[in-house]
Amino acid sequence: MARAVQQRTLKTRARLTDAARQIIAEYGYEGLRIEEVVKRAGVAKGTFFAHFHDKDALMDILIGAEIDSYLDRIEVCSPPRTIDDLLDALLPLLEFMSCERYVFDVILRHSGAAACDAIGPIAETFARHDAVVAEWLADGPFRNDVSPDLLAQGIQAFSVQSIALNFCAINNTVPLRTRLSEYLTAWLLPDSQSAAAHSAARA
Amino acid sequence: MARAVQQRTLKTRARLTDAARQIIAEYGYEGLRIEEVVKRAGVAKGTFFAHFHDKDALMDILIGAEIDSYLDRIEVCSPPRTIDDLLDALLPLLEFMSCERYVFDVILRHSGAAACDAIGPIAETFARHDAVVAEWLADGPFRNDVSPDLLAQGIQAFSVQSIALNFCAINNTVPLRTRLSEYLTAWLLPDSQSAAAHSAARA
DNA sequence: ATTAATAATTGACCGGGGTCATTTTTTAAG
DNA sequence: CTTAAAAAATGACCCCGGTCAATTATTAAT
Structure with missing residues (x-):
């Protein structure tokens, strides 16, 4: 026993x-x-x-807990009605994720490309992030031709990409928020965008 | 002198x-x-x-050269007319990028989140990838409400996301190609999408 | 040729993550 | 209590990336 x-x-x-x-x-x-x-x-x-198991496992736990505390705050927000609302909600977390290059590396290693057999704390937070965001996007003012979960996964992909680019000296002239805003507008509002672009072209 | x-x-x-x-x-x-x-x-x-400079610098050079050889082959393709064409062109590279977890980690570290002061070989290949794909997408059959370069960056973000998810034991039941196809359809063809891709993904 | 300056190489050494046979502590059974 | 088995803790040791003062090889100038 x-x-x-x-x-x-x-x-x-x-x-x-x-x-x-x-x-x-x-x-x-x-x-x-x-x-x-x-x-x-x-x-x-x-x-x-x-x-x-190793140093990374400790980091996984500590960083995972930190991310969770950000998600706790994100979770209680009311569903965003605009891209700006969405950015307001997500940016504190993204700023933590990019507080240190090492932290971002650990997160990347554990986010999906988890070597570990079982799913770890950070990977859990990514799943939770998806769930929270997907919930927001269901019945929201954004595109609904694809599933909310797919949209949420895209938001994650673009968030990671934005942080990665901002760590690069050559690219970090554009603030994180601005870059992500551009991505998310194109991702979540493909129609309104074309309207904006068209009217801009007309003008 | x-x-x-x-x-x-x-x-x-x-x-x-x-x-x-x-x-x-x-x-x-x-x-x-x-x-x-x-x-x-x-x-x-x-x-x-x-x-x-260190072990990573050697890896940067060797892996960067390998990626370049894939890009050489990608570059000579004629611009894809469908998502499937696009996947045919890109998948060999993506499969190399996911041949080892360690390789993918090195690539992620050097892709944008480059610690190095100057831009390294792998980061160069990412820029080149962007350029090649953006060229393809200009005047292509895909959405043109946003710039080809933004579309190319999105393809990169989704590629990385797809590989990352596929390394995770829990998510790798879906083949890389299938997952990426779903992302790219939603990203590149937001209009046509609604009916087609959704029912296809379910089947 | 000689020499002075610069470039390239050397290998003992260090830092720090990770291992494992051994020892100590705890627990459960008689 | 005693004791045997299981759990936890120990620290000497290994591995391997990275450093640096000292040495050797190359080049350019006289």
């Missing part, structure tokens, strides 16, 4: 994640060293790897 | 990249170790880092 989880286990795990969060607050995600984590937690190095 | 590049330099560099290509042929990109590269090239470890 399987034994219950020991109190000790939970305590050690908590000490490790607490230490990690503390280090991140001081040095950023990029600056985290496992040796420093175990030192502050007062355990041996091997103990860390008994609790987390 | 700046001195000319020594013959020795070119020779050493060639020996290093040759060794690297050989190792990749045997063990894959993931299996490449710098120690093995320098051993086969018959030079010291430090020499490698005098020629390449």
Whole structure:
């Protein structure tokens, strides 16, 4: 029969994640060293790897939790009626995702291209993001010739693309919001766009 | 005055990249170790880092060259008239990009989110991809309410998204081509879409 | 040729992630 | 209690990317 989880286990795990969060607050995600984590937690190095498969797994958990807290705030918004509303809702999350290059890399690695057998925390947040956005888009003022879920997936694709381009020195003259706005208008309002473009061409 | 590049330099560099290509042929990109590269090239470890900034820079060059060879073939295609034509042209490249998780990770790191100060080989290929596809889409049978370049960028975003999702065990029941086809139909043919693609995807 | 300046190479060394045989602690059974 | 099995923790060790002061090779000028 399987034994219950020991109190000790939970305590050690908590000490490790607490230490990690503390280090991140001081040095950023990029600056985290496992040796420093175990030192502050007062355990041996091997103990860390008994609790987390590797460094990435810890990052997955910590960054996933952070993304979740942004999604909590996004979830309670009323469905956006315009692209600008949508951007207002999503941008805080996207800014966190691009707070550090390392963070964005970790997110990319875990978002869909998850090496792990089971789905991890960050991958979960992507699914949740899809669900929240798809809910918004059902019966909204945007195109409805394709499923809301497909639209939500497209929003994710364009969000990631926008962040990636903005990390590049050559492309980051355009603010994230502006770039994403252009993508989302073309994606969510293909009709109104042509009208706008046409009238612009006429003028 | 700046001195000319020594013959020795070119020779050493060639020996290093040759060794690297050989190792990749045997063990894959993931299996490449710098120690093995320098051993086969018959030079010291430090020499490698005098020629390449780091391991990623070598990968950037090798993978970038590979992508370029796919683009060479893509470039000579006649502009696609249908989504299927487009997929036929692009899929070989996308399959290379997803041949190894590690390769896809390297590509993502270098595509736009380039840490490097200057633009690297892989980032160049992304720009080239954009240019080729934008050229195709100008005056094509697809939507023309937005610029061809924006359409090309969207194709890239959806390509990356499709590959990422396909690496995830949970999502890879849908073939890459099928998934991308759905995205591209919605992106490039927002009008015709409504009835056709939706019922097709369900079937 | 000699020499001074520059370029290329070397390999011992370091940092930090990850492993694993061994030891210590906890738990359940007699 | 005692004890045997399971769980948790330990830290010396390995792997491998990356560094750098010292050495060797090349070039240009006299």
